[in-house]
Amino acid sequence: MHDFSNQVVLITGASRGIGRKVAEEFASRGAYVVMTSRSQAHIEAAAQEIREKGGEALAAVMDVGQPDQVQSALSGIGENVEKVDILVNNAGVARDNLILRMKEEEWAQVLRTNLDGLFYVTRQVVAGMVRQRYGRVINITSVVAQTGNPGQVNYASSKAGIIGFTKALAREVASRNITVNAIAPGWIETDMTAEMRPKMKEELRKNIPLKRLGSVEDVAHGVLFLASKEAGYVTGHVLNINGGMYM
Numbered sequence: 001m002h003d004f005s006n007q008v009v010l011i012t013g014a015s016r017g018i019g020r021k022v023a024e025e026f027a028s029r030g031a032y033v034v035m036t037s038r039s040q041a042h043i044e045a046a047a048q049e050i051r052e053k054g055g056e057a058l059a060a061v062m063d064v065g066q067p068d069q070v071q072s073a074l075s076g077i078g079e080n081v082e083k084v085d086i087l088v089n090n091a092g093v094a095r096d097n098l099i100l101r102m103k104e105e106e107w108a109q110v111l112r113t114n115l116d117g118l119f120y121v122t123r124q125v126v127a128g129m130v131r132q133r134y135g136r137v138i139n140i141t142s143v144v145a146q147t148g149n150p151g152q153v154n155y156a157s158s159k160a161g162i163i164g165f166t167k168a169l170a171r172e173v174a175s176r177n178i179t180v181n182a183i184a185p186g187w188i189e190t191d192m193t194a195e196m197r198p199k200m201k202e203e204l205r206k207n208i209p210l211k212r213l214g215s216v217e218d219v220a221h222g223v224l225f226l227a228s229k230e231a232g233y234v235t236g237h238v239l240n241i242n243g244g245m246y247m
Contacts (some may be wrong), residue, residue, distance in 0.1 A: 001029065002029055002224050002225070002227075002228040002229075002230070003029055003030055004026055004029045004030050004031035004227070004228075005030035005031070005104065006214045007030075007031050007032070007085040007086060007128045008031065008032045008034065008081045008082075008083055008084050008086070009023075009026045009031045009032070009033050009034065009083050009084075009085065009086040009087075009088065009227070010033075010034045010036070010084045010086070010087050010088070010125060011023050011033060011035055011036070011088040011090055012035070012036050012037075012062070012064055012088070012090050012091035012117070012121060013036070013037060013047065013064075013090040013091030013092060014033075014035035014036060014037060014043065014090065015035070015037035015039055015042035015043045015046050015056075016044060016046070016190075017188075017190045017191060017216060018090055018140065018185070018188065018190070018216050018220065019035075019037075019088070019091070020035075020046050020053050020089040020216075021068065021216035021217060021219070021220045022088055022090065022120075022219070022220045022223050023035050023046065023047075023050060023057065024050060024055075024078055024220075025217075025220045025221070025223075025224055026054075026086075026224070026227075027050045027053075027056065027057055028055060029224070030058075031086075032056040032057075032058070032081065033050065033055070033056065033057045033058070034057075034058045034060060034077055034080075034081060034084070035047050035050075035057055035058065035060070035216055036059075036060045036061070036062040036064075036073065036091070037059075037062070037091075038061065038062070038063045039061070040059075040061045043059040043060070043061065044059045046059070046176075047059035054117070058080055058081070060073050060075065060076060060077055061073065061156050062074075063113075063117075064091045064113060064116075064117025064118070064120060064121050065083060065109075065113040065116055065120075067116075067120045070117070070120040070121055070124065071120075071124065074121070074124050074125070074163070075184075078241075083128055083132055084125050084129070084135075085129075085135060085136065086135070086136040086137075086138070086227045087122065087125045087126075087129075087135070087136070087137045087138070088138045088140070088223055088227075089117075089118050089119070089121060089137070089138070089139045089140060089162075090120060091114075091202045092113060092114045092140065092142045092158075092159075093108050093109065093110055093113045093114065094110065094152070094155045095109055095154060095155075096151045096152055096155065097151060097154075098150070098151050099153050100150065102153070102154065106154060106205050107153075107154045107238065110154040110155055110158050111154065111157070111158050111161075113158075114155070114158035114159065114161075114162070115158045115161045115162065115165070118139060118162060118165060120143065122137060122165075122169070123151050125137075126169070126173060126178065129173070129176065129178050130173065130176045130178070130228075133176050133177050133232040134176075134177050134178065134233075135173070135176075135177070135178035135179075136178070136179055136226065136227045137166075137169070137179070137181070138181055138182070138183060138223050138226050138227060139162050139165065139166050139180070139181070139182040139183070140162075140182070140183055140185070140219075141159045141162040141163055141166075141182045141184045141238065142155070142156075142159040142181065142184055142185060143185065143186040143187075143240070143242045143245050143246050144156045144159060145159035145160040145162065145163055145184060146160075146163075146184060146246045147238075147245070147246050148239055156169065159184075162182060163182055163184075163238055166180050166181065166182040166236065166238070167236045170235045172235035172237065174235055178236060179226070179232065179235040179236045180235055181229065181231075181234060181235060181236070181239065182237070182238045182239070183219060183223060183226070183236070183238070183239045183241055184238050184239070184240050184241065184243060184246075185214060185218075185219050185224050185241050186207075186208065186213075186214055186240075186241065186242025186243055186245040186246070187204050187208065187213045187214065187230070187242075187243075187245070188213060188214045188215065188216060188218070188219060189214065189215055189216070190216065193213060199211070199241030207245065208242075208243040208244060208245055209243060209244030209245070210243035210244055211243075212243065213243075214241060214242070214243055218241055219241055220225075222241050225239075226239065240242040
C-alpha cells in the first residue's frame, strides 16, 4: 500500500465520480486532500464524508475554466496549506454533438474547461513544485483522445490536447524532480454511464476485451501509482486504463 503521509494532494473535479474516489483513496493513505468543484454544496459534502472517516480534507469552490477564479481559489487554499505535492487534474465536461450541429459555445465550453482549465491550474501549482524541487502531476485524459468518437470532436480534441500538454510539461520540469503523466480511462461506471440504456451498455461491453466497464477504483489505483515514490522514474507517460479498448 502506498503511503502519502505528510503530502498534500490537490484534486480538481472532486465532488463525484473519479475525482471523489481519488480523493478518498489518497486520504485513506494519509494524505491531506484539497478537493475542488464548481458546487459548494457537493464538494463540501464529499470532503465532510472523508473527514467523518478520519481523513483530512479541505473543500474549495473553483471553476477551472475561469482564470480569475482559479487564482483566487488557489490563493485561498494557500492560506491553509504550505505546499502542494501532488496535482490531479480531473475536472472536465462533455457537450456532445455532431460537428454539423455543434454550436460554437459547445466547442468553446469543452475546450475552456478541459484544456484551458488544465493550463490555468497547473501553471500556478507547478510554480510551487519548482520551488520545492518536487512534485507529481497527473492529468486525466480519455481513450477517445486516442481513438476518436463520433459526436465528440470537441471532447476528443480537448483530451488529445491534454496528452500533448503532459508530454511537453514533463520535459520542461523534469530537472526539478517533477514528474508529469496522464491517465486515459476507457468506459467507466459513473453517474453518466448509469443513465445509459442496458442495451447500449451491453454493446459497449462487447467491444471491450475484458468484457466489463471499468470502475472508479481502477482509475484511482492508477493515479496512486503515478503519484507514488515507486513511479519516480516515470514521466511523460500515458497510462491506459480501458480494459483493452485501445492498445
